Structure formats: structure tokens, C-alpha cells
Amino acid sequence: MRRLSLLLLLALAAALPLSLLAGRAWIAPWADPVPHATTILMELRLPRGLLAVVIGAGLGGAGAAMQGYLRNPLADPGLFGIAPGAAFGAVMALFLGLASVPFVLPAFALVGAGGAMALLALIAGRTGGIALFTLAGLMIASLAGTLTSLAISLSPNPFATSEIVTWLMGALTDRSWADLWIAAPLTLAGLAVLWRTGPSLDALTLGEQAAVSLGVEAKRLQWWIVLGIGLVIGAGVAVAGIIGFVGLMVPHLVRPFTDRRPSSLILPSALAGGLLVLVADTICRILPMASELRLGIALSLLGAPFFLALLLRLRRELA
Amino acid sequence: MLMASDLAVSRAHRKVVEDVSLALEPGVLTAICGPNGAGKSSLLAALAGLLPAAGGAVKLGGRGVSSIPARERARLIGFLPQQADVAWDISVATLVSLGRLPWRSVPGRPARASRDADRDAIAKAMTAMELDLLADRPVSQLSGGEKARAAMGRVLAGEPDWILADEPLANLDLSHQQALAVSLKEQANAGRGVVVVMHDLAAAMNHAGRVIVIDRGRIVADNIPERALSREVIENVWQVPCQWLGERGARALAMGQLPA
Numbered sequence A: 001m002r003r004l005s006l007l008l009l010l011a012l013a014a015a016l017p018l019s020l021l022a023g024r025a026w027i028a029p030w031a032d033p034v035p036h037a038t039t040i041l042m043e044l045r046l047p048r049g050l051l052a053v054v055i056g057a058g059l060g061g062a063g064a065a066m067q068g069y070l071r072n073p074l075a076d077p078g079l080f081g082i083a084p085g086a087a088f089g090a091v092m093a094l095f096l097g098l099a100s101v102p103f104v105l106p107a108f109a110l111v112g113a114g115g116a117m118a119l120l121a122l123i124a125g126r127t128g129g130i131a132l133f134t135l136a137g138l139m140i141a142s143l144a145g146t147l148t149s150l151a152i153s154l155s156p157n158p159f160a161t162s163e164i165v166t167w168l169m170g171a172l173t174d175r176s177w178a179d180l181w182i183a184a185p186l187t188l189a190g191l192a193v194l195w196r197t198g199p200s201l202d203a204l205t206l207g208e209q210a211a212v213s214l215g216v217e218a219k220r221l222q223w224w225i226v227l228g229i230g231l232v233i234g235a236g237v238a239v240a241g242i243i244g245f246v247g248l249m250v251p252h253l254v255r256p257f258t259d260r261r262p263s264s265l266i267l268p269s270a271l272a273g274g275l276l277v278l279v280a281d282t283i284c285r286i287l288p289m290a291s292e293l294r295l296g297i298a299l300s301l302l303g304a305p306f307f308l309a310l311l312l313r314l315r316r317e318l319a
Numbered sequence B: 001m002l003m004a005s006d007l008a009v010s011r012a013h014r015k016v017v018e019d020v021s022l023a024l025e026p027g028v029l030t031a032i033c034g035p036n037g038a039g040k041s042s043l044l045a046a047l048a049g050l051l052p053a054a055g056g057a058v059k060l061g062g063r064g065v066s067s068i069p070a071r072e073r074a075r076l077i078g079f080l081p082q083q084a085d086v087a088w089d090i091s092v093a094t095l096v097s098l099g100r101l102p103w104r105s106v107p108g109r110p111a112r113a114s115r116d117a118d119r120d121a122i123a124k125a126m127t128a129m130e131l132d133l134l135a136d137r138p139v140s141q142l143s144g145g146e147k148a149r150a151a152m153g154r155v156l157a158g159e160p161d162w163i164l165a166d167e168p169l170a171n172l173d174l175s176h177q178q179a180l181a182v183s184l185k186e187q188a189n190a191g192r193g194v195v196v197v198m199h200d201l202a203a204a205m206n207h208a209g210r211v212i213v214i215d216r217g218r219i220v221a222d223n224i225p226e227r228a229l230s231r232e233v234i235e236n237v238w239q240v241p242c243q244w245l246g247e248r249g250a251r252a253l254a255m256g257q258l259p260a
Helices: A002-021 A037-070 A082-095 A104-124 A130-153 A158-168 A177-196 A198-204 A208-213 A218-240 A246-257 A263-286 A295-318 B040-047 B070-076 B092-103 B111-128 B144-157 B174-189 B201-207 B231-237
Strands: B002-011 B014-024 B029-033 B055-060 B077-080 B162-166 B193-197 B210-215 B218-223 B242-245 B252-255
Touching (some): A002 A037, A037 A177, A082 A104, A082 A158, A104 A130, A104 A218, A130 A158, A177 A198, A177 A218, A177 A263, A198 A208, A198 A263, A198 B092, A208 B077, A246 A263, B002 B040, B014 B055, B014 B210, B014 B218, B029 B040, B040 B162, B070 B077, B070 B092, B077 B144, B092 B111, B092 B144, B111 B144, B144 B162, B174 B201, B210 B231, B218 B231, B231 B242
Parallel strands (some): B029 B193, B029 B210, B077 B162, B162 B193
Antiparallel strands (some): B002 B014, B002 B055, B210 B218, B242 B252
């Protein structure tokens, strides 16, 4: 596992500087000189690249923890309704026309994520049972989705509608250092929390009852998972909108290279998630299209066939 | 000593165990027998501190089992659930090593000593369950018998004082059933408390030192196997005419009316 993490870290260290060179205007020794190259690199591409790594790392790590917690390879961090909750919060900021005030949109998104977490804890938090918890998450996701649709349908003007719809697609275009300062500490804190749950997730490999017999306190574990996923996903949605499928795909790609314990999957999944989102965002940036392909859409285009292939494989295995 | 006094256990608002009082001693293989739905698994889970008592109490060494901190309780009681259900395709060695989870960061134990102890315990458990040759094999490629041995290896790796196992012999062929029963008896002989839910009355008769028969949540017999599983008890509880055949230690249960 250590070697895998080291390899991924090296790949990330190589990909980040390369991604800074790429864009509509290549900034490289072989390309034509670009005016304001330093500003473009330092104020646009570097924060965007770092943000891609942070958000990807959060999604990858959260996906690994989530699959471990639900004992299900098809689980995604979006399942608990925290991402739709955060998205609804952000949409409210856009709906109320407050999004241009600095920090208001991310703050609304974090409040939305917090609201979803609180609701989740209120409905399911007493028992520590995983099935009820998942159902509560699905209910919250559907409620937040409905409220978001309601906000779109009631939005005061076409600009707000278009702004909301575009924002929901998820992207890293025009993000600044300020966004990174919001997302990075929360994501790292969330990942640290999820990392701590590793041994308990390992015990859950044997089922809920066996895990409790191995000393796992089900209720406490549930709190830590909600907190960790909430921090990571809330922070990610707050600055980049909804970016799907990374949390589902990455742990799958990484798992065969580990001993398959959830705890040994969290760190490499975080690193691989960072790498995937960084590469995907760079490709979005250099594709010759009239307007830039949204990152959220690009990853979903990649993710949906992946999910289908996974389902078909599971079906074969179960047959 | 693992004790239950006036123990009651509820599931979905229904009492599944009632008025159970017993004192289990280490060094004995105790079998819990009873018909389907008698409350065997619920009783075992309550003894392990995994199900709350709806009445009465379970005590381990004089302490209420539910008041022992979870990780410490896990070091004292190793529990094997009925379904050996493994979510990820881990290797046998990894599966067995999960038994050491309750031992991580025990206060006052230096990290190095703890790593050595983990390694030794895992190696011992692998050898005891004859898993050495299977160490790297993914659990999805194990036969039923191998899976049962690996699951028991996981419990042994935790070096618990008590082993509570829910039907570990189910789904095993005769030779594996025999081997696992013998190894459970060895664990008891080594001074551990071993409590096993058994469906197979002949296995209980031949291997257990003590048998507790429960029916509809209550103890109906608690004695040495010959008495607890006497023909009268079996006919009363299981409602099947039967007769024990063979010698002590190798008895077989013949069911139905035998010709006079």
C-alpha cells in the first residue's frame, strides 16, 4: 500500500506542473510567449490545479470510506444526501442574488451540508444501524433535489435560472486562492476523520454484528462517518458544485492494487482521486470547444459507462 | 465466569429469551441446543454483550458485560456470527489479522511489543486452523469448510478468554465438522470458555462437556450431555421420537420409531 501511495504521489507531483502549462494558451518553452504568463500561472492555473487535487482527493477518499462503511462497491459519497443538501444551500445563495458577495455561496453550501448532516443524524442517528441510515440519506437527497428544482422553477429571472443550472454542473473555471483556502482545510480535516475510522471500517468487512464484537461502537462510527463525509463533500460542493462518479470510480480502480481492506484504500484513493480530477480538469481546459466543457459533465460522461460496466460485472459474478 | 441472571432479551418488542440464569465456566465446551426460533442466537449474542438485556443481567468476572468498554470486551470475548459474511475479497491472512483489531493501541503497551504480539497470535491462529497454505488465497476462492476455518482463525487470533460461536459446524461436511469440534474442545481444554450454538445434537452429545437446551426462550435442560439430551428431553422439545445409538463419545441419533 505504501508503494502504491508513493507512486500516486509521484504521479501527482509530475502532473501538477504539467497541468499548469496546458490551456487555451500554452505556457511552455516551445510555445509562443504569452503576455501576463506569470499572472495566468499564479492566479488562475495554480489555484485551479490545486483545487482540482483537493476536491478529487476528498471525493476519492470519501468514496473509499463510504464503500467501506456501507460494505458496498456501488456506494458513492453522494448517497447520504450531503452533496444535494450542500448544492441546495448554494442554489439558495444564487436564488437570493447573494452569490456575488464574497464567501456567501460557499457559506450557504456548507450550511446546506450541515443541515443534511443534522437531519441524517436526527432520523437515523439513534440506532447506529446502516440500512436505516442509507434510506434516510436517500430521502434527504431526494428532498434536497426537489427543493433545488423548486428554487429553479421559482427563480426570479432567467439569469438566476441559468446561473443556478450552470453552477449545478460543477466546474473549476475561474476559481481563486480564496476558494482553495475554503476547501483545503475542511477537506483535509474531513479526510483525517475518515482515515481515523479505517480500522472500524476494516472490522465492518465481517458484518455489523462481528464488527461490534470486535469493539466497534456503531453509533460513534456513524457520527465520525457523517462528520468526515460532511466536511469533505460540503467543502467540495461549496467551491466546485456537484462532481459525480469520482467517489465511485476511484476506489474501484485502486482496490485491486491494495490488500482490499477499507483502511488501506482511503489514502491511495484520495491521491488517485486528486490525480483523476486534475487530469480531467486539464483536458476540459484544452479541448477545442466554443465554451469550456464543464468538469462535472465530463466526469459523468466518463463515469456512467464505468458504472454500467461495473454493474454488468457484478451481474456476471452473481449469476 | 460468565453469568446470566434472570436474563431476558427482546427482539422487535417480542421477548425471545426469558428467565435465563446460568453460570458458565472456562475450561468447558458448552453447547446451546434448541429447535429453530428457540432463542439460541439471541441468548449467545446477549452473553457476548452484543444484544442489550431487556431484563436481568450478564456478568463477566463480576462486571456487567454491557458496562465493559467495547474494545476491552472484544479482547475478552471472541464472537463468531452465524454468517461468515466477508464484504471484500481479502486474503485469508488479512481476514485472520482482523481478529487483532481489539488489540490496537492498548494503553501501556509499546507499539513494538504490540506488533510482535500481533504477529505471533496471527501465526498461531493460522496454524491452529491449518490455514498456513491458504494464507494468500482470496476468501472468494475458499470452500465452505475453508471459510469456516478462516472465520474461526480470526476469532482465535484475538486470543480471547471466551469464544462464543453461533453454529460454527453448520454447512460443514462430516470430516470438517469433526475437526472443528475437536479443535473447539482443545480450546476449552487450554482453559478458555467455549460456548457454541449447535444444531447437530449428535455433535453436542459427542463433543460438549455441558449442554443447555432452550425452548421458546427458556432453559429446559442444563446438564452433562447424556442428561440434557436424554430421549425424553428431545421428544419433549423437538417432538420427534428418537433413540441414541452407539457408545459414549461416538453416539448417533436415530429418529423415528425403531422396531421393538
